[in-house]
Amino acid sequence: MTKQAKRKAIRKDGALPKAKKKLHKWKMIREDQASSKAKKSKQLTIGEFIKLARKKQNKRADDVAILCxxxxxxxFQWERRAYIIEKRLPELSIALGIPIVRLKAVNANGKRSSN
Incomplete structure (x- = not known):
């Protein structure tokens, strides 16, 4: 079979040659593995945690702001940060109904080391 005949067969069939299919499957597997590793290693920052907790309770930022x-x-600035000053945590725990120990644990993940 000539090269032109192979190309026509591929176009009619709409399928890729076997070697390219295998390569494509391999790439997809690697991408899936990489995305699953990224999901496992990703931890919530305090800001993401606060936002999720606020949304679950159907509270607006105004409500939390008044309580704090x-x-x-x-x-909104807290929700974008990875660390919040600890003197604000007791007010947040009351406003969101989350134990302060949980907030401190999440907050410690985003704290920078002082080297």
Whole structure:
């Protein structure tokens, strides 16, 4: 079979040659493995944790801000950060109904080392 005949057969069939199919499957497997490793290693930051907790309770940022005695913008800033000053944690635990120990544990994950 000539090269042109092979190309026509591929076009009519719509399938890739066997060697390319295997390569494609291998790439897909590697991408799946890489994405599953990334998901396993990813930990929630304190900001993501606060946002999830607030959304689960159907609270607005205004509600949390009033209970914590800060502005709404401050709550949104917390939700973007990886670490929050510890003096705000007791107010947040009351506002969101989460034990303070849990907030401290999540907050410790994002704390930078002081080297």
């Amino acid at each position: 005695n800060v502005t709404r913008a401050c709550v």
